[in-house]
Amino acid sequence: MTPPDPLQSPTLEHKTLLWLVAVVTVAFVLILLPFVGAVLWAIFIAIVFAPVHRRVQRQANRRPTLAALLTLLLILLIVILPLIMVGFSVVQEASVVVQKVRSGELQFGQYLQRMLDALPPWGRAVLERFDLVNVGALQQRLTGLLTSSGQIITTRLLGIGQITLDFVIAFFVMLYLLFFLLRDGARLSERIAEAIPLQEQQTHRLLGQFVTVVRATVKGNIVIALIQGVLGGLAFWVLGLPGPLLWGALMALLSLLPAVGAALVWGPVALYFLFTGEIVAGLGLTAWGVLVIGLVDNLLRPILVGKDTRMPDYLVLIATLGGIAVFGLNGFVIGPVIAAMFLVAWNLFTTIRKQPNGGVQG
Numbered sequence: 001m002t003p004p005d006p007l008q009s010p011t012l013e014h015k016t017l018l019w020l021v022a023v024v025t026v027a028f029v030l031i032l033l034p035f036v037g038a039v040l041w042a043i044f045i046a047i048v049f050a051p052v053h054r055r056v057q058r059q060a061n062r063r064p065t066l067a068a069l070l071t072l073l074l075i076l077l078i079v080i081l082p083l084i085m086v087g088f089s090v091v092q093e094a095s096v097v098v099q100k101v102r103s104g105e106l107q108f109g110q111y112l113q114r115m116l117d118a119l120p121p122w123g124r125a126v127l128e129r130f131d132l133v134n135v136g137a138l139q140q141r142l143t144g145l146l147t148s149s150g151q152i153i154t155t156r157l158l159g160i161g162q163i164t165l166d167f168v169i170a171f172f173v174m175l176y177l178l179f180f181l182l183r184d185g186a187r188l189s190e191r192i193a194e195a196i197p198l199q200e201q202q203t204h205r206l207l208g209q210f211v212t213v214v215r216a217t218v219k220g221n222i223v224i225a226l227i228q229g230v231l232g233g234l235a236f237w238v239l240g241l242p243g244p245l246l247w248g249a250l251m252a253l254l255s256l257l258p259a260v261g262a263a264l265v266w267g268p269v270a271l272y273f274l275f276t277g278e279i280v281a282g283l284g285l286t287a288w289g290v291l292v293i294g295l296v297d298n299l300l301r302p303i304l305v306g307k308d309t310r311m312p313d314y315l316v317l318i319a320t321l322g323g324i325a326v327f328g329l330n331g332f333v334i335g336p337v338i339a340a341m342f343l344v345a346w347n348l349f350t351t352i353r354k355q356p357n358g359g360v361q362g
Contacts, residue, residue, distance in 0.1 A: 035170060035173050036330075037170065037328075037330050038170040038171070038173040038174040038177070039173070039174075039177060040330055040333070040334065041174055041330070042173075042174045042175075042177040042178040042181055043181065043214075044214050044218050044333055045075060045079075045174075045178055045218075046178055046181035046182055046185055047211050047214045047215060047218075048214065048215055048218045048219050049071060049074075049075055049182070050182075050185065052071060052074070053067060053068070053071040053182050053185075056070050056071045056074070064183045064184075065183060067182075067183070068179050068180075068182040068183035069179070071182050072175065072178060072179050072182060075178070076175075086245075086249070089245055090245055090246055090249040093243050093245045093246045094243070094246050096243070097242060097243045097246060189207065192207070193207060202348050205344065205348065206341070206344055206345070206348070209340055209341065209344045210337065210340070210341065212340075213336055213337050213340040213341075214333065214337060217332070217333050217336050217337065218333060220300075221255075221256055221332070222256075223300070224255060224296060224297055224300050225252045225253070225255035225256050226252055227296050227300070228251060228252060228255040228261070228262045228293050228296055228297065229248045229249055229250075229251045229252025229253075229255065229262070230248060230252075231288070231292055231293050231296065232247065232248050232251035232252075232262050232265065232266055232289075232293055233245055233247060233248020233249070233251070234248070235266065235285055235288050235289075235293075236248065236266075236269075239281055239285065241269070247265055250265055251265045251266065251293075255297070256320060256332045257317055257320055257321070261297065262289070262293055263289060263293075263294075266285055266288075266289045266293070267289065269285060270282050270285040270286045270289065273285060274286075315339055316336055316339070318339075319335040319336045319338065319339035320332050320335045320336060321335070322335050323335020323336070323338065
């Protein structure tokens, strides 16, 4: 009997194929790294607007290319272009605020001194313990921080040509990929489900949770953050505070973090008004922040997000902060998605272990 040739073993062929798939996949991911933000946002937007695309497709008599173009145009007009315009306005307002601080027109030291003068003796004692009553030093630190930020902004503005080129390229890649994801997304998801080496039920659960978390994070959190930012900026504008658009954008960004949110911005301002004797402005801003900005989160989040994510707030907070630290601004979506996939994967693993024969089907 002739011994089997190890070079023609099916096991060797399977291992070689697995290694080939792994190496090619890693190489493909490395190629995508320069455009990872554009690719991810194309996927996220396609998932969020999938229900809208299906309605457009029915109106377009099931013509996939026309439906994808119409949906893409709709996304551009109602979402992307307004956000770009607001972003440029925020950058311009931030530059104006930095210039006012550097020129001395806007002096935070005066505001700090007024708050310190209004504090009771025990409050000043606590601040003295932490060396926080030296207004000059605090003013110098704040001015230095804003000056360095201004230098960064100035450098970016001087290199706007390169930034614009990078932005245009990434923007084009996102739109180009988004068109094909809208047109061929159903077929692509089916191919991905077939390629994942899991049982069909497990694959559907994983992909379903991925879609649910992306929709909940983007549709719910971003919409809520934008509404809270607009309400906060409106309150600052009514009170005559400088840079209401800038502070509104900051409140919108912080609103992405559960449990803390926009109160990190309007809270200190309300305390300043109360400490300095402007009781009406302080109480008004506090009432607006608690009853209006806070209730937006409590009322809209269950409607837009629901309980589909099944993640506690502390896990969402940690995942969001960790995602932002690792992936930048894109991390506020990537972090919760990874956390949700972590929970689903371990739940699947635990369920399979509890089944007879480890869940292996005969």
